[in-house]
Amino acid sequence: MPERLRPALRLVPRSLLGRMLFLTLLVVLVAQALSSFIWLSQLRASQLDGLLTSARSLGQSMAASVSYIRSLPLGYRPMVLDQLRSMGGTRFFVSLNDKPLDMRVLPETPRKRAVLEEVEQVLRERLGKDVEMSLHFVGPDDLRLFNGGLKLDELPRSWAHYALTLEPLNPPVLVTQIRIGGDEWLYLASLLPEPYAGLEDQGLADQQLWFILITGAFLLLFIGLLVHWQSRPLKRLARAAREMSLGAEVEPLPEAGGSEVADVSRAFNSMRERISRYLNERSQLFSAISHDLRTPITRLRLRVELLEDEALQAKFSRDLDELELLVKGALQCVKDTDIHENIEPVDLDHLLQVLAEPYRDKVTLEGRALAPYPGKPLALRRCIGNLVDNALKYGERAHLRIEDSAEAFVLHVDDEGPGVPEQKLGQVFEPHFRLAGHKQGYGLGLGIARNLAHSHGGEVSLRNLHAGGLRVTLTLPRPAD
Template sequence: MLRLVPRSLLGRMLFLTLLVVLVAQALSSVIWLSQLRASQMEGLLTSSRSLAQSMAASVSYIRSLPLGYRPMVLDQLRSMGGTRFFVSLNDKPLEMRVMPETPRKRAVMDEVEAVLRERLGKQVDLSLHFVSPDDLRIFNSGLKLDELPRSWAHYALTLEPVNPPVLVTQIQIGPSEWLYLASLLPEPYASLEDQGQPTQQLWFILLTSSFLLLFIGLLVHWQSRPLKRLATAAREMSLGAEVEPLPEAGGSEVVEVSRAFNSMRERISRYLSERSQLFSAISHDLRTPITRLRLRVELLDDEALQAKFSRDLDELELLVKGALQCVKDTDIHENIEQVDLNHLLYGLIEPYLATGQVTLEGKAIASYPGKPLALRRCIGNLVDNALKYGERAHLHVEDNTEAFVLHVDDEGPGVPEQRLEQVFEPHFRLAGQQQGYGLGLGIARNLAHSHGGELSLRNLREGGLRVTLWLPRVAG
């Protein structure tokens, strides 16, 4: 379910808006539809009672006629047309295929039967069924509706083009004498079928949802543009590019964020400038006295003392060079360019391909926006470190639209689990006899961080160490 939720602010706002609109419209539609159906049912029962009252009156009238007059009166009524029912006399109930019951049909039949028994007597023998016009039979002979003159029955029993079900009521009014009444319920209750959600209501939900989504989409897009500019500026600043101050526009919260970012940008730029000046001064100020001390040591007559001083000065110079190199390697002032990572990787490993010390699998799918020299130094440190401690380096590239991932595996002894993070610290070396400042992995991680990426270590099950460089292709 969480995978269906969009990641962008615009997508999430539209998703939540659509969800809320659909829930609200569904609840209101359920309430409205239940009220509508209750109102329709009340009107249907009222119409059924009225119809039953007319039936009872017709039955009472026919009963009051002498037996010989009944067929003649019915013939006159059929010839005149315009009656609410089609009425006939039969010597037995007619058999017809009835329609399946629905809640509305059952309610109509119950209501009509209750009124008829109340008006005609509880013991009256009657039957009520709904019949399709195609299956309707009129007389004992089994005549269909279409076989009768239109003036006889079509006026009362057809409602083209709907052709709704016909309520057939057969009541025994004497021995071998059944009064047959066929009738339709008036509009809008003629069809007697439960209506689903009305088409107008569905169109209303669709149109209101579309307008709301369009309005929310435009609003969020308008408000999120400053945030996108902020994300772009933050990424460029993390890569060391010169970033212009952000325009303080949008909502009050966005204005506050932009103002805070501009203030942070100024402080960071000032700090970086001061740091560069500071280390330039340190480099100049430290190298001069060290050189002067070396000249004075050479004037000493005591060779043993001279050797001790020289050793101390070598150690001091090593520490100074290491500190300055750490700053120099991680503070690379370059412009951001589209870097061909495949070309960069091949240039680094080409000297080792002939000897088989380095292998490469996979390739980058596209160029990467970054600092060419910094990326070369970062990946070069990883390869050099693998060759130094593991003799061989196996590179595996995994690249997609979200991130470029480089795994560098070696065949060395690995790193103890408790020291996997410690090896990134400056001047830390597992092998004390190895030459160098112990800065390679730390510098590589700092360069990865400057591109918004990460560097991680883990020991391989089959032996050796895996260093993984992760560089994002989208601003995070």
Template sequence: MLSELRRRLPVPRSLLGRMLLLTLLAVLIAQALSSVIWLSQLRATQLEGLVTSARSLAHSMTASVSYLRSLPLAYRPLVLDQLRSMGGTRFVVTLNDKPLDMRLLPATPRKAAVLEAVHEVLRQALGNEVDISVQFVSPDDLRIFNGGLKLDELPRSWAHYALTLEPVNPPVLVTQIQMAPGEWLYIASLLPEPYTSLEEEGLPSQQVWFIVLTSGFLLLFIGLLVHWQSRPLKRLARAARDMSLGDAQVRPVAEGGGSEVVEVGRALNAMRERISRYLTERSQLFSAISHDLRTPITRLRLRVELLEDEQLQYKFGRDLDELEMLVKGALQCVKDTDIHENIEPVDLNHALDCLIEPYLPPNGNGRVTLDGRALAAFPGKPLALRRCMGNLIDNALKYGDKAHLRVEDDEVAFVLHVDDEGPGVPEQRLEQVFEPHFRLSGQQQGYGLGLGIARNIAHSHGGEVSLQNLREGGLRVTLYLPRNAD
């Protein structure tokens, strides 16, 4: 499942991008969990306060009911009229001859908790034998008095100040209690602040801004930290790439950063010294071998010339020629693959133009064609790259008579296809032809080192040389040089 998610989502390749992405995910998950816990606790606290306020409101209702019960029946309407004339009270209280029928609001957990608390307090104070109706009604559906008047049809001083809270217009708690046969006490009221609306609020805007700001500061801090720690890694990568290309001017890597990065830098410096010493010793060794072998080979040739038997002289000469060819081939292989050059931007277009110029018309009779151009310079060894591409072109002309070059270049890699018109290579021999001194037939000229040297140079630049037989005949040699080999 994780691999499928990684395939679908774009994952950054850099260390900085991945650290920021992981930090962002961790912050979002942590903030989401903490916000959920905090919001659940906040809502539990609000619900507890809401129930307490509802109980207090219910006790006020029972006090009003007790006061009205203490009045004579004829005084009750007069007292209510006086209260309305004075501007009303916390409640809108009327006496009706029947309970009013109104459309109820949909039930929610908070509404149910309020209704249950109010009903419980009223039952405890008034007894179970009294008919009690407690419900929430929208201000638009509220009815008052026996005639079922709407709230907008009443004087504002009678009910608007007690039952409206523009522009919110919260639900109205309507309680109807039977005082006597044919007499119902009607009490309409709003819940006190901050529980007027009864809606469960989402995450407050302050909390959202807190999450955004803390996440931003944390990402900025992590980004600066990773950038600071990744600079030594980038230096190590550049030094390793230069060393893989055989740059003679590779300096020791500056040891900096964390302790782990310092250890890697020390190991790379030690490896650089060992490799440099090895290359120097190898060069001296092959120079000594070249000097030591040429002298006895020359001496043997002089002695062979003194032989009177021509047939024996021919056999000895052939063996000496083969021995000298092997020595020269080995020395050429070492010389061609151990090119001490500095790494610099190489104009591959200019290099190809110089390589194919001798084969262009009229002198070359069009034996080489070139299609496509490199888009930018390639960082590498100029002479080594020229030798690599030259070997591929020479190999195509030697065994396929013609060479058709095609360049494909972008920001990822430089690719050179070299197609010839020869017989191709058997499939089972496609890798074997890269081995030193390998030939498909004994009549082939040369040392059999061209493709091997080209592949070694490509490997030193982080690239590859591959072979493919074409359907229409001939062999395709592909040189692949990545531009981001580090």
């Protein structure tokens, strides 16, 4: 897996409920984002059409105003404009100047450019293509109205504020300056009508955002309840599977839920019956073997005692001792691993202290368990006890160190012995395997410990230490809540 994908995958929840909610939220966000993008694109397209229509209407009104002022005699033009300003309520602020006024122009945006082009096109169609004019958008604070460069706030409110302010928004003002003859420039300043005065692209409305949030919340709640309801049989199945792996008696699962979940429960019940039947047959088989082998071995020992040849008698006795050792070892292995106990919380700190108590001078213990471990008390005691005994038997001293976390309980058992050759690390778990020079016991301790760890879903691993000695690590995963 590429390294760059691992941090992203860590964000994905591990539980079925968490993943379903995560995927549902992701789908909702993608769907809402796509629908909102389409809706917003259509809204902006319709707004642009409305804006251009308003711009054409504004251009028509400007052209009519320019034509009217042109039609007046030169001496009447200032008087008419003064009367219009005094009356108030006009759509434009209009003035006559002897030159175009210089003002700081606002930066162009696609919408502003479209309005300017549309208004200019209408004006040139109505007034002539050769007419000299300039069109710009200007901020209210930078607006100049007469030859003297007066600002908007320096004029009576009735003169210009009705046409050029839209408090508290203060949108940009469209300033059009057209030469109407000689040195006369007609100045027209106006706002675009609502809702286009701001010339800004509108985003999602608050109602649309609330609709997305409420819809997503209801969908997540519904999916969460549905997945929780459907996942309960799976949780029962996981709990029953773990208890069965620990050897506990498990009641048949109810075959409820969806058809797929019911099929899984039915298959688990069938598997449980087969495994239970197999374990019973195995126990009966080993009991029969134990009973059947003891009689012929005892009979053979009696016959060996009757042999006159002592050398031959010694050979037969060694063979019988080896045969009896193998039988006892096999039966001991089955006895130690086939422990029928109920699962209960085990205080591993107390268990380790009890195991280390008889060997105060030879066993050290470091670390503590965070919480009790749910398992079989006697099986765990035998598993850890075998590891400690093995360390003391072959390494004289045992150093125990606990590393506990929410995921697993880990116990390191270090000894001070010669270690194990690397090529034989995997063989020491095999029944009756003993290293050269080690003749004590049956050679089953590590194998039994690993089998007991496996029954708890754990593992036993070996590693030679650089400073000498062998490290045996017991890992017991903690069940998820």
